[in-house]
Amino acid sequence: MSENKKVYLQPTPVRIWHWLNAFGIITLTVSGAQIRFPEYITLLGNYKSVIYLHNTAGFVVAISFTFWFFYYVFIARSMANLYVPKVEELKTGLLRQIKFYFLTYFLGWENPHHPTPKNKFNPMQKSAYLAIMFVLMPLVSLTGIFMTNVEPLRGVIVMLGGLKILMNFHFLLACCLIAFLPTHMYLTTLGHTPLEHIKTMWTGWEEGEEEVSGSEHIGTVSTR
Amino acid sequence: MNCFYIDKLLPMILGLMLFFMPCSLLAMDADYCLMCHGDTDMVSGSLLIEATTFDTTAHAILGCTTCHESIDDEHPNGDSKLSRATCLDCHDHLGQEYMMTDHANYATCGDCHNPHEVRAMDAMAGYDMNDKCFKCHEVPAMVDLHKQWLPQANLHIAKLPCITCHTGSEGYEIVLNIVAKQDDRFLSRYELPDYQTLQEISGEAGILSLIDNDGDSFITLRELKAFNRNPKYRDLRLAGTMVPSDVSHDLSTLDNRYDCTFCHVSGPQSMQTSFLAIPNRDGGYQRIQVEQGAVLDALYGTPDFYMVGTTRSASMNIIGLIIICGGLVMPVGHGLLRFLTRKNRQH
Numbered sequence: 001m002s003e004n005k006k007v008y009l010q011p012t013p014v015r016i017w018h019w020l021n022a023f024g025i026i027t028l029t030v031s032g033a034q035i036r037f038p039e040y041i042t043l044l045g046n047y048k049s050v051i052y053l054h055n056t057a058g059f060v061v062a063i064s065f066t067f068w069f070f071y072y073v074f075i076a077r078s079m080a081n082l083y084v085p086k087v088e089e090l091k092t093g094l095l096r097q098i099k100f101y102f103l104t105y106f107l108g109w110e111n112p113h114h115p116t117p118k119n120k121f122n123p124m125q126k127s128a129y130l131a132i133m134f135v136l137m138p139l140v141s142l143t144g145i146f147m148t149n150v151e152p153l154r155g156v157i158v159m160l161g162g163l164k165i166l167m168n169f170h171f172l173l174a175c176c177l178i179a180f181l182p183t184h185m186y187l188t189t190l191g192h193t194p195l196e197h198i199k200t201m202w203t204g205w206e207e208g209e210e211e212v213s214g215s216e217h218i219g220t221v222s223t224r
Numbered sequence: 225m226n227c228f229y230i231d232k233l234l235p236m237i238l239g240l241m242l243f244f245m246p247c248s249l250l251a252m253d254a255d256y257c258l259m260c261h262g263d264t265d266m267v268s269g270s271l272l273i274e275a276t277t278f279d280t281t282a283h284a285i286l287g288c289t290t291c292h293e294s295i296d297d298e299h300p301n302g303d304s305k306l307s308r309a310t311c312l313d314c315h316d317h318l319g320q321e322y323m324m325t326d327h328a329n330y331a332t333c334g335d336c337h338n339p340h341e342v343r344a345m346d347a348m349a350g351y352d353m354n355d356k357c358f359k360c361h362e363v364p365a366m367v368d369l370h371k372q373w374l375p376q377a378n379l380h381i382a383k384l385p386c387i388t389c390h391t392g393s394e395g396y397e398i399v400l401n402i403v404a405k406q407d408d409r410f411l412s413r414y415e416l417p418d419y420q421t422l423q424e425i426s427g428e429a430g431i432l433s434l435i436d437n438d439g440d441s442f443i444t445l446r447e448l449k450a451f452n453r454n455p456k457y458r459d460l461r462l463a464g465t466m467v468p469s470d471v472s473h474d475l476s477t478l479d480n481r482y483d484c485t486f487c488h489v490s491g492p493q494s495m496q497t498s499f500l501a502i503p504n505r506d507g508g509y510q511r512i513q514v515e516q517g518a519v520l521d522a523l524y525g526t527p528d529f530y531m532v533g534t535t536r537s538a539s540m541n542i543i544g545l546i547i548i549c550g551g552l553v554m555p556v557g558h559g560l561l562r563f564l565t566r567k568n569r570q571h
Contacts, residue, residue: 035532035533036532036533036536037533037536038488038489038533039489039491046483046484046485047483047484047485047488047489047533048373048374048375048483048484051375051484051532052375055375101558102558105562106561106562106564106565106568107565107568108565108568108569148376150376150379151376151378151379151382152378154413154414155410155411155412155413156411158411158414158461158528159411161527162461162527162528163527163528163529163530164522164523164526164527164528164529164530164535165523165527167530167532168522168523168537168540171540171544172540172543172544172547175543175544175545175547175548176547178547178548178551179547179548179549179550179551179552180551181551182551182552182554182555183551183554183555185555186554186555186558186559187554
């Protein structure tokens with residue numbers, strides 16, 4: 001129990017964005033389920049109000065996504081560094097991280113990745129977030145925007161193969177995002193204490209490790 | 225039954241009686257009148273009655289004099305205006321229903337129906353029923369009016385007959401129309417083509433053969449898919465709409481149209497029955513039965529007809545469920561191993 005240093009990992013805009021998004025995506029999931037299965041799910045009032053809610057939440061998430069994107073690209077200027085895995089990371093880091101999560105974690109070893117503000121995601125997180133934030137989120141937002149403007153965008157929708165293909169695509173993309181939620185929430189409990197990572201997302205500060213292990217910190221200066 | 229008797233049977237018997245009436249009157253009937261009234265050299269404007277159109281309407285059976293009883297030999301030189309039967313004489317039930325509504329103060333039967341061009345509801349394409357309403361209620365104004373409470377009002381007004389929402393009908397039917405690309409422009413609109421246009425595309429085999437490959441006057445899902453994927457028909461698509469299943473002239477609006485339950489919360493079982501409306505030579509339409517559940521097909525049955533809530537495809541639901549369950553593999557599997565090996569992490 002020697003050192004207990006803190007790292008400021010999640011700046012305020014990112015935290016606001018995260019919780020806005022979390023709330024938005026849960027709203028979208030529940031309202032989306034009611035829109036698709038209205039005979040069985042009636043949690044959020046009548047059909048009309050649930051459509052309005054879904055559309056509003058969709059726009060909020062899409063806009064907050066845009067802000068998030070611009071924040072990282074233009075203000076924090078760390079988008080590529082944070083989210084795009086480097087070749088070397090893909091070659092060795094990814095395997096090492098997979099090995100940790102699926103093997104050495106059970107043996108009680110330390111996480112080989114130590115998050116720092118400049119490199120807060122491990123290679124596995126990077127790959128997953130890359131797929132989610134740069135493929136799934138934009139596509140689900142885009143198909144959603146198309147579906148809230150069917151009449152004005154009819155020509156484009158026909159070109160894409162029709163309303164049904166668009167709808168099914170939106171649905172399956174949403175299912176992929178929903179599938180990610182349990183994994184995401186589960187992984188947050190893999191810190192030193194189950195609530196550690198969740199606290200970080202709330203306060204911004206990540207507790208420094210109690211034990212210092214010899215693993216390398218990719219691309220940053222160690223805080224210890 | 226009662227309503228059928230009053231609305232259909234009685235006028236029909238009446239019509240038939242008149243139809244078989246002997247000589248003098250018959251001689252003066254339709255063909256005779258249309259010699260002048262079907263000829264652009266003789267009459268013009270609203271006096272002109274298209275013979276081919278009138279002959280195929282439900283009123284053809286009545287001839288002309290049933291409704292214009294006071295005709296005499298003087299015509300057209302007589303001084304007195306000819307009599308005109310009122311619709312309520314024969315369409316008692318539907319007429320009374322309409323006369324009870326507020327709308328009777330705003331529009332008469334004749335404002336919506338031309339007595340010489342009447343068609344039954346199932347002899348219409350679907351959206352063309354709105355031509356009646358658009359005479360007084362203009363599209364942009366209607367979009368603005370409905371936008372206040374209706375999501376995607378422009379889409380609803382562009383796709384649905386007004387009477388699907390504004391009548392007392394207990395149910396609806398799905399009607400598919402063949403629509404054609406209007407021009408070669410990129411993102412061109414698709415509109416309802418007339419008989420000639422489709423006839424040119426289909427050639428001798430007839431319009432129905434575009435989709436009904438085996439000629440049995442029944443459209444299967446397989447035939448729909450073949451049509452939708454046939455590169456030859458790239459400029460044709462299938463548009464879907466919903467029309468009331470019962471004729472009602474009560475234009476007041478029911479709650480289930482206001483809270484969307486009528487169409488969107490009625491479940492996939494309400495989307496089983498559908499028809500294809502094919503234009504006839506005479507300007508009317510005929511409805512061809514489509515295989516049960518065809519509009520619920522995931523992709524190629526009716527690619528442009530999707531109604532949130534009701535046309536969800538069961539196979540897509542299953543794929544979605546598998547994806548979501550896939551997301552549970554990690555927490556459940558990993559969590560279990562984590563629990564079993566918890567001792568290793570107690571430092």
